[in-house]
Amino acid sequence: MSAAATEPGPPSASHAGVIGLVADPVLGRPASRRWWIAFLLAGLVTLGFLGCITWVLVAGIGLYGNNTTVVWGFPIANYVWWIGIGNAGTLISALLLLTRQPWRAAINRFAEAMTLFAASIAGLFPILHLGRPYRAYWLAPYPNSMELWPQWRSALVWDFAAIASYLIFSFLFWYLGLIPDLATLRDRARSRGARLAYGVLAFGWRGSARHWQRHDAVYRAMAALAVPLVVSVHSVVGLDFAASLMPGWQESIFPPYFVVGALFSGFAMVVTLAVILRWGLGLQALITDRHFDAMGKVILAAAWVMSLSYLTEWFMAWYGGDPAERGVLRFQFTGPYAPLYAAMLACNLLAPQLLWWRRLRTNLPVLLGVAVLVNVGMWLERILIIWNTLSHGYLPSMRRLFQPTLWDWLTLATSFGLFALLFLCFVRLLPAVAMHDVNKQRHEQGGAA
């Protein structure tokens, strides 16, 4: 256990206090005005997202800036970015559980919900980008009268399997953790409808010693399974690129580099959501400076691993001596995308350096600013991986730049609306903090009331 773990759990929150703090916003109070405003706004933007999707399905991907040279564009970058966000939730929950980091309890629930929503949104983008989206099911191996199977050597098929298993697993893991809290809501709810709804969802949880013992065993076993899964899902995303022969993509560092990038952006998103949630639900007693301090450290460490990855990339391109690889490297620093590349390096490498100071890690505006910059930087990284390589391939006569269209931007921007809408529903209907886990931590640390 780290030194920080010896601190008693959330201050100024008794056993019943924690439950009241978390459960009351769900059961007790009617939705606040600011929740409704946020809900309506998110709903409007989500309608816009649905409109964008519909229009792409009707008019085709000619709406996007993709051309015959830069065949991947915004949809693939958005997909990699969203799935990266979706990586941190399960990792926080599983890895921090296995390494016995007690501060996890206050943030793991909403981080896992973030994972589910982000990974679901991520899964939409490759389908939109297919050109024939109604053929998306061809990625699934199913018995068919053509006696054809998907191309197993294609990274896209691995991708489909990785995302599908990750989504199913993340949902089960999240739901398993929810069961005791759903039972708490069932027992606290005043209306019969709410009692029945939460009662059905709680699967008859009674909180007996046997229930707890089994729950803990299964939860820990699933956590042990989750860690390799988190690593595999983004490794496979990395292989989407690295399994090709394009200069700048064919590097063995890609899978781990993508995993770290995913955790980096995912943690930044958790910080962003934690700040908003703490303010929106009044969870100052549960999500404390200590959490922001710890997450700030993780972001700083991940920024250095990212720096190492970039350095390795540059060094290997030079050291490998392949003119095509060196050409892409030169294009990165001197080509028309160079200002964006510089912005990406500033966001991903320089901005997190502020987090060396504890005072800044616990200064929410600064931390939030860094987190947003990191997420902007990581999105730039994903789009630049695509643009730099595809715009500067082997055939000089075929080199083209990518010009994003209005639809590219609109689809990206409105996807946040769906994410916000799902998240707003989540905080309104389910306990946003793992109450039973927080209280268990308090009990184990002797802080129980």
Next chain:
Amino acid sequence: MHGDPDEARPPRDALQAQLFPPWATLVARLALLALVLLPLGLLGLLMALQYSPYVTGQGITPDQPVPFSHEHHVGGLGLECRYCHGGVEVSRFAGLPPTETCMTCHSQLWTNAAMLAPVRRSLAEDRPIRWRRVNNLPDYVYFDHSVHVRNGVGCTSCHGPVDSMPLMRQAAPLTMGWCLGCHRDPAPHLRPESEIYAGHWTPPADQAARGAALIGHYGIRTAHLTDCSVCHR
């Protein structure tokens, strides 16, 4: 923990203890089961549907302008396939006979039969009879009759026992899997040249050896029979 909390702790209030009736457990278990079985069953149904005649058209007999009977003309009278489908050896399309072919006999026989009125009208107006296609492949399939009949594939291997069909029906499912069945392993279906147009052909007992020899005889490059571009160009 003090003792077994399951038994030691009474319910907080009576309402709570009666939230669900005893049969709710059964319903919950069934619902969980249905959650798995229903989607699987639905997927299974969708998968089974693609093999059904509703999708493949196998066994379906379309209405024709003239109820031409292959059973009578081929099985009864003994006309050979190529008498009417003359293009089969040289062309992608086996060919449908011009009205004049019908009239080689029917200018003399059954000249007043009501059934044949469309044939006479076709000749008089010099307009071909509009037969309805029975065996229809998708446009993205490049199928060539000549390459099949010149390399040991008999008519009835795909078209079925035509000489016993009063009205023409689609005998085979014509799915890609069905095509591949032969393209992956042609030997069991290959006939000697003399048997290509035979109305009935049953493989001899030593077909395995004969089939292998026929692959050599026709010079079939089996390694390339399942290349995409063989059928999709």
